[in-house]
Amino acid sequence: MLENWKNQIIWITGMLLVLFLAACGSGSDSEENAEESSDSSMNIGEEVDYTITGIEPGAGITVTTEKAIEEYENLNGWEVEQSSTAAMVTELEKAMNNEEPIVVTGWNPHWMFTKFDNLKYLEDPQGVYGEVEQIKSLARTGLEEEKPNAYKLIDQFNWSVEDMEGIMYESSDTGEDIAAVAKQWVEDNPDKVAEWTDGVEDVDGVAVELVSTPWDSERASANVVAEALEQKGFNVTITPVDVAVMFEAIANGDGDATLAAWMPQTHADFYESFVDDFVDLGENLDGAKIGLAVPEYMEDINSIEDLEAK
Known part of the structure; x- marks a missing residue:
């Protein structure tokens, strides 16, 4: 027992x-x-080498992102990798295919938000990137008097974020040049184009130069307006330049108009530098936005302040 x-x-x-x-x-x-x-x-910062994948030097969002790095203490030690829009999108696609972390400069309208529907903007508590943006049309002084019909059409041009992104995405998806896609868009949207051309008289080969930036969003707007102008008999040239030169060209009268002024935040510095030397025709698109963006699978990163200092 x-x-x-x-x-x-x-x-x-x-x-x-x-x-x-x-x-x-x-x-x-x-x-x-x-x-x-x-x-x-x-360790997101370490995983992405404390690098924000960006686009061309001098672009509005590049300049603003450099300001963000200065304003946010937690971005101390970070840098913007400046290359091209195509290179940025390539890096984004590669990272998302492998579900790897990445921080990119983002903006709407852009087809990447159509292609990558799981891309999200980071909150911007300090408001460096501003709120919703407008894209404005600007004309050189004297255009209304010298080329009233061109002025009238450009002044009446207005479309949506979805319109612009549709052209950009189709061009990217099919490989067709934006100019060709824009021309087809004008043919497919006669009602919208009729609003732009309302009261515009036909002309015979009057030359018009549109000055724009080389990015797909601005190429889309410049080409649809060029096509609408050419249908009224204008001979249109589109000149792509960087942002600073674009504002200077309109202010100096070297170009007739631009459709690519992002306000009130992105191009504010350039706008204020030449505000007395051009005519502001108002917005041609409302609902634009810029900021830093990450894939949604980066669940713990929802604000710029979630990115830690180096």
């Missing part, structure tokens, strides 16, 4: 020891998992 009690005590003691060791091991694993989870959310 006594022997049986001893055996039971030994068995119970052994089971308690096994349970204790298992509990210790489980706790250790939980701590390790928690630490790994914490590391995955805290």
